[in-house]
Amino acid sequence: DAKTTQPNSMESNEEEPVHLPCNHSTISGTDYIHWYRQLPSQGPEYVIHGLTSNVNNRMASLAIAEDRKSSTLILHRATLRDAAVYYCILSGAGANSKLTFGKGITLSVRP
């Protein structure tokens, strides 16, 4: 599976937008970009995923670069409950696809 690169950590202020970057320069044409987040002592939670076009859902937005070598997860208004480790993961589609978790980025939210 192609690898992703994320900063180790990021701080944000409550109620402000947060942009979490992810680089994936070796992405293949069939790789989906997934974002999951994990709060302490909990299982990961699905956030969003996309292939080529930008995606929006109730939790976040995913902006994908035109060359697909990078993407940004956007939390429009950070809350204290958004403090978590965010994982950017590439995965192919199909029966044999799987998720390989890296270290992720730890997001801290200041009140």
Add this chain to the structure above:
Amino acid sequence: GAVVSQHPSRVICKSGTSVKIECRSLDFQATTMFWYRQFPKQSLMLMATSNEGSKATYEQGVEKDKFLINHASLTLSTLTVTSAHPEDSSFYICSARDGPGWGDTQYFGPGTRLTVL
């Protein structure tokens, strides 16, 4: 929707005993389930992939005779840690996928904290 449960949430056992962890997809049929392990301050490591009615596929370095996986139905997979030892103490997390589909999203359970004394 897309809820995955695990039971138990926490278990403490003596060295040498076996522990079974259940993973259930509550509102969808999971063609594939995954088992992960997470040690403190580390990321999730995939242990094995199981498809309903088939033998599990284990990742390199994971002992299949120690970590027994059964995926008997489309909503239930179990992980049995046989003859557990203190080094098996970890956070075990399952996930389920209802794919194949667009992007094959996995939905994760809340995890099971295993402590082996």
